[in-house]
Amino acid sequence: MPASRLILSRSKTHVSNDAQHCCGLAPVAAPRPSDVVSPRTREALLAIENAGALISWCGLSVEDDRVRIALLQMYAERGRAPAIVDLAIRVGLSASQLEATLTSLEVRDVIVRDNDTGRIVGAYPFTEAQTEHRVDLGAQTLNAMCAIDALGIGAMYDRDVRIRSTCRLCGTSIEIATLNRGRELAYWTPEMAIVWSGISYEHACAANSLCKVLAFFCSDEHLAAWRRQQANESPGFRLSMEEGLEAARAIFERSLKTGPSGAITT
Numbered sequence: 001m002p003a004s005r006l007i008l009s010r011s012k013t014h015v016s017n018d019a020q021h022c023c024g025l026a027p028v029a030a031p032r033p034s035d036v037v038s039p040r041t042r043e044a045l046l047a048i049e050n051a052g053a054l055i056s057w058c059g060l061s062v063e064d065d066r067v068r069i070a071l072l073q074m075y076a077e078r079g080r081a082p083a084i085v086d087l088a089i090r091v092g093l094s095a096s097q098l099e100a101t102l103t104s105l106e107v108r109d110v111i112v113r114d115n116d117t118g119r120i121v122g123a124y125p126f127t128e129a130q131t132e133h134r135v136d137l138g139a140q141t142l143n144a145m146c147a148i149d150a151l152g153i154g155a156m157y158d159r160d161v162r163i164r165s166t167c168r169l170c171g172t173s174i175e176i177a178t179l180n181r182g183r184e185l186a187y188w189t190p191e192m193a194i195v196w197s198g199i200s201y202e203h204a205c206a207a208n209s210l211c212k213v214l215a216f217f218c219s220d221e222h223l224a225a226w227r228r229q230q231a232n233e234s235p236g237f238r239l240s241m242e243e244g245l246e247a248a249r250a251i252f253e254r255s256l257k258t259g260p261s262g263a264i265t266t
């Protein structure tokens, strides 16, 4: 899940954009309450927060957030994670200077690094791993960590995307395209396809837990069949494709928009 300061109140009926509610540092990327109109979408977002998947992204320093944004921009430009030396050049630091920031971002589950080499292998919403979610962004095709991440990429980068994914149960192809710069759905096939926003967060790394239960299904029947196969019927929320986009926009739409002090810009 996302490198975003999604701020959610504990109320189940309101998503707050009060950045200070979080950790009070570098308040960026808070969703606007008006962005989330579906009660079910709010419940799904609250469940993600309550699972701890968003708390860890609170309170990035302005410097850490500058590096995070540069990394995500390079990711989109290249279609894959940049080498650390290239990222260091982009942000005007030496590789050793950059190390403390990368460690901080990794601890906060904003990026994922290879345990052996230290190479960056993921930065929400992207991953170097082959996932079932391929997203065409400009001239590049990238792997998204999960279904919600895939849906958020268009609004995040302010451009339309095409998503090619599969039903988690049967592998049927699911294709989604956006319009209005990632803010609406142009079409999705099959028409019965839906989003499952599951609840799981372990080991302080969403890539290994939560992202595995945020998936597309070709139909309600296949979601139900898949849940019956899971332990405890895999708790979570069934979202329409529109609700899935709404959740994704709440998390990602503003995550690349910061001012010089980390303040939100529009």
Ligand SMILES: [Zn+2]
Residues within 6 Å of the ligand: 167, 168, 169, 170, 171, 172, 217, 218, 219, 222
């Ligand atoms: Zn299916």
